[in-house]
Amino acid sequence: MSGRSTEILEAARDLFSRNGYESTSVSDIAGAVGVADGAIYRHFPSKRAVLYEVIREFYEPVIVMARRNIAGIGDVRQRLRYLIWLQVRAFTEQPELCRLIIAEARPMEDYYESEIADLNRRYTSLLVEVVLDGQRHGTFRDDVEPTMVRDLVYGGIEHIAWGAVTGRSEIDPNVIADDLTRLICTGLDVSRTQERESGLVAQVARLEALIDRMES
Amino acid sequence: MSGRSTEILEAARDLFSRNGYESTSVSDIAGAVGVADGAIYRHFPSKRAVLYEVIREFYEPVIVMARRNIAGIGDVRQRLRYLIWLQVRAFTEQPELCRLIIAEARPMEDYYESEIADLNRRYTSLLVEVVLDGQRHGTFRDDVEPTMVRDLVYGGIEHIAWGAVTGRSEIDPNVIADDLTRLICTGLDVSRTQERESGLVAQVARLEALIDRMES
Amino acid sequence: MSGRSTEILEAARDLFSRNGYESTSVSDIAGAVGVADGAIYRHFPSKRAVLYEVIREFYEPVIVMARRNIAGIGDVRQRLRYLIWLQVRAFTEQPELCRLIIAEARPMEDYYESEIADLNRRYTSLLVEVVLDGQRHGTFRDDVEPTMVRDLVYGGIEHIAWGAVTGRSEIDPNVIADDLTRLICTGLDVSRTQERESGLVAQVARLEALIDRMES
Amino acid sequence: MSGRSTEILEAARDLFSRNGYESTSVSDIAGAVGVADGAIYRHFPSKRAVLYEVIREFYEPVIVMARRNIAGIGDVRQRLRYLIWLQVRAFTEQPELCRLIIAEARPMEDYYESEIADLNRRYTSLLVEVVLDGQRHGTFRDDVEPTMVRDLVYGGIEHIAWGAVTGRSEIDPNVIADDLTRLICTGLDVSRTQERESGLVAQVARLEALIDRMES
DNA sequence: AATGAATGAGTATTCATTCAT
DNA sequence: AATGAATGAATACTCATTCAT
Incomplete structure (x- = not known):
């Protein structure tokens, strides 16, 4: 990637970001880089390729x-x-x-x-x-x-x-x-399981209380 | 909504669907309806309005x-x-x-x-x-x-x-x-609760088995 | 000249004055009068005739x-x-x-x-x-x-x-x-004639002075 | 000013002169020069600029x-x-x-x-x-x-x-x-002065005649 | 007198891409 | 690598006028 290609990509990124792809012309990009329109095509096959x-x-x-x-x-x-x-x-x-x-x-x-x-x-x-x-x-x-x-x-x-x-x-x-x-x-x-869990917890509590009582 | 407007919309819907909005010209729509280009603008202010x-x-x-x-x-x-x-x-x-x-x-x-x-x-x-x-x-x-x-x-x-x-x-x-x-x-x-649930279910099962045994 | 014709002319004069002839459409005039476009042509043969x-x-x-x-x-x-x-x-x-x-x-x-x-x-x-x-x-x-x-x-x-x-x-x-x-x-x-006049006046003055002297 | 610009201006001057500005299309000018329509816009930003x-x-x-x-x-x-x-x-x-x-x-x-x-x-x-x-x-x-x-x-x-x-x-x-x-x-x-001048001229004539007589 | 839907011709401008230099 | 002139297709929209009702 030559420095020129990088310059083109940077200019294109800025212009595309600011104005959009459609609203940016190849001339705009070339102008921002400071080269002739045709120069873009030495580095990229098409405007879309630049995008x-x-x-x-x-x-x-x-x-x-x-x-x-x-x-x-x-x-x-x-x-x-x-x-x-x-x-x-x-x-x-x-x-x-x-x-x-x-x-x-x-x-x-x-x-x-x-x-x-x-x-x-x-x-x-x-x-x-x-x-x-x-x-x-x-x-x-x-x-x-x-x-x-x-x-x-x-x-x-x-x-x-x-x-x-x-x-x-x-x-x-x-x-x-x-x-x-x-x-x-x-x-x-x-969670349904939370609901069930709540039910289970309650059941367990009851069972444990029962056992406690039985054990006592 | 006159019948003509309906015709235009139907033609436009078909053409837009088939070819896209950009690729469909106002003339295409008018042609499909069988009216002159200008007739579209008696029913819609713009192509975009038709879309x-x-x-x-x-x-x-x-x-x-x-x-x-x-x-x-x-x-x-x-x-x-x-x-x-x-x-x-x-x-x-x-x-x-x-x-x-x-x-x-x-x-x-x-x-x-x-x-x-x-x-x-x-x-x-x-x-x-x-x-x-x-x-x-x-x-x-x-x-x-x-x-x-x-x-x-x-x-x-x-x-x-x-x-x-x-x-x-x-x-x-x-x-x-x-x-x-x-x-x-x-x-x-x-579900984390499922995991916990599994634990609870197992615990409940154990407790119930215990109670069963105790009661038996 | 029916009242309708007068209305049309008044509307047209206002619109032509405000927006110019080219920028005023026959529809504008008809709309201002409150009649259909075609009605204008019952009273005037053309837009230019209205102008x-x-x-x-x-x-x-x-x-x-x-x-x-x-x-x-x-x-x-x-x-x-x-x-x-x-x-x-x-x-x-x-x-x-x-x-x-x-x-x-x-x-x-x-x-x-x-x-x-x-x-x-x-x-x-x-x-x-x-x-x-x-x-x-x-x-x-x-x-x-x-x-x-x-x-x-x-x-x-x-x-x-x-x-x-x-x-x-x-x-x-x-x-x-x-x-x-x-x-x-x-x-x-x-005025050139003023200049010449000045000359003549002077000449007359001189002649009169001469005559005065001669007569005296 | 390139030669192409000159050609465009000459063609435009001829066409504008002959047919008027409104009646001359950009395509007419381009055709007269022998270039594509778009070429005009490489030399002038708009039709009006050409005029x-x-x-x-x-x-x-x-x-x-x-x-x-x-x-x-x-x-x-x-x-x-x-x-x-x-x-x-x-x-x-x-x-x-x-x-x-x-x-x-x-x-x-x-x-x-x-x-x-x-x-x-x-x-x-x-x-x-x-x-x-x-x-x-x-x-x-x-x-x-x-x-x-x-x-x-x-x-x-x-x-x-x-x-x-x-x-x-x-x-x-x-x-x-x-x-x-x-x-x-x-x-x-x-000119009032002419009138006066006429008067003066007449007066001078009279005076001169008088002098003539006096001198004779 | 009135309606109002329909007509349909007419055009400036843009821009990605090419290519001779 | 670079130039930059040339290409040329492609299109929404307006509006004075007509005419069947």
Whole structure:
């Protein structure tokens, strides 16, 4: 990667973030770098390739970091929470890039054949792995499709954080991560088992009292 | 609503579904209806207004039906499941319209000020109401933000169903609805309370056996 | 002229004055009157005919009044001044209509074949008549084309008053009329004839002095 | 100014002159030059910019020439006559461009903020300078606003020459210039001083006859 | 007199990409 | 690596006028 390519990517990232992909012309990028329009095509085959590379540069380190950090977290629920927190934080720290990916890159015709979709799959598969791990170790129920959990988490975060992306609300990644992790892990129900548990506890208490009396 | 407006909307819905909003020209719509281009503008102020009306016509009956059907379902979990099922079924029955809304209408600049966004808010607020209801009746924990549940469910379904929308996979609304409802309600954890329950059950069993023996 | 026609003309005059001819649609006029678009065409053959009638209604009373008032002014220079004043006052009192005529009606292709051009000719010919009168009575030099005076006066006033029409300056019709009349009548020169006169006066004075001496 | 820009301006000038600004499409211009439509926009930001540049190219040399030639004319009346003649000749030599400026460019909304209006102000201010000069040297009366003279001359010429522009009459710049200059300078009045002069001349004649007799 | 739906031609502008230099 | 001029397709929208009712 020559320095010129880096300059182009930096300019493109700034312009795409600020004005969006559609509203940014190749000339804008070239102008920001200080080269002629045609020069862009010495480094990238198309404007879309520039977009994809901008996104890749944003994505890849996150994947690497996530993979490394997950490996250092023992508890499977904490690993899940970390991935949730990481994603929420991406939305709060880089809202423009998240908007770019979701509202501009993903609706593109060839997105699902692109390297970006692949990156995304690699990234979200980390969460699938965590769920599978939890299932293998008996922490998570194994009658749940890990991919459904993945879609639920990433789709959910997208909606939860979209207000922050569009500047209509603010969120705290830690609070969201805590709440969402708990919701995903323990569910919405006031646990039936808790209810039964209460019943059992009462029964046990009664039995123990009976035994006490019998023993006395 | 004159018959001509209806014709225009039907033609537009078909063309938008088949080819997308951007790839459909006003002339295409007029041609499909069999009128001159300008005639469109006697019924709609702009091409975008046609899109919004197409979406509104799709959305509004769903809201009405959902509201009515929910009222007839007693169990709060069943109400939740119904809303989930309804949304998943929308993605399987009308994938093109869902794609149109998510990939073309929603990324538009003025979407969040549009009537469509409002319709969506009204629609998804049904689920918020269900959750609140569940919390009031003690079925659902009340330490969970109902709006977070709403975002989780609708964002999750979007991701879960997207493969079906883009024709890369198939899904069964009933299966998805069951799985997702259970996941949302009871969570991912092999219930800590279940563990404790198991302990309790065993303890109770032991105690009862003891009493049995003592009584015998 | 039915009341409806009058209503249409009044609405058109207001709209043309406020927004200009091009920016006013037939629908605007019909809407202002409270009738259907097509109704306009029961009263006028075209939008342009409405414009021309609006202008005619503005022009004709001015001509009648000018003709009558001129007849009552004895002095030919005062008649000239009156026509100048009348025109300048039109620009200050009805700047929008003047703008409409000059900037929108006159550049039209068929203007010079229109009734409006004819009205204008009739109107400006009053000034030609005044000049001819002045020439016949020896008040004005007869080696000047009256039509040139006409063009000079009306073209000049147009430029003098244009700043007021476009709201970039203000003018007083009386001041302009006085100054312009004097300029037209007596010209710019510190009179050459005054110089010659001075010479003659001196010569006469010398001759008279001589005669005085001779006679004495 | 590249050769391509020049070609575009030449084609545009011809087409604008022949067919008018409104009736000339950008495609017409591009076709006349032999380039693609988009090429125009590499040289000019808009169709209007092409018009303004066409007018500027016509105007600017005239200003330069006028300024230079005026400097070489000693007599202030001759300088005035020259400016009048120059303007009348513009109308006879370049009637289409004059029509373009007066009937198409000047009625435009943003004309008075354009560079063209500025050029016009610079051009007509030459005449203001001449009048001021004449006033300073005592040739012209100083109780006349030079700007009024400017408006009178240029507005007047516009009307005088308009018949020639629209092909309804022919004019001779020299004749017009002579007549107009004299009218502007000496005015319409059969000079009161002339009258007095006539009286003086008669008196002188009488005196001289008397002297003759006395001497004889 | 009135309606009002329908007509349908007409156009400036953008911009990713190429290629001769 | 770089230039930068050239390409050329592609499209929403307006509105004066008509005419069947």
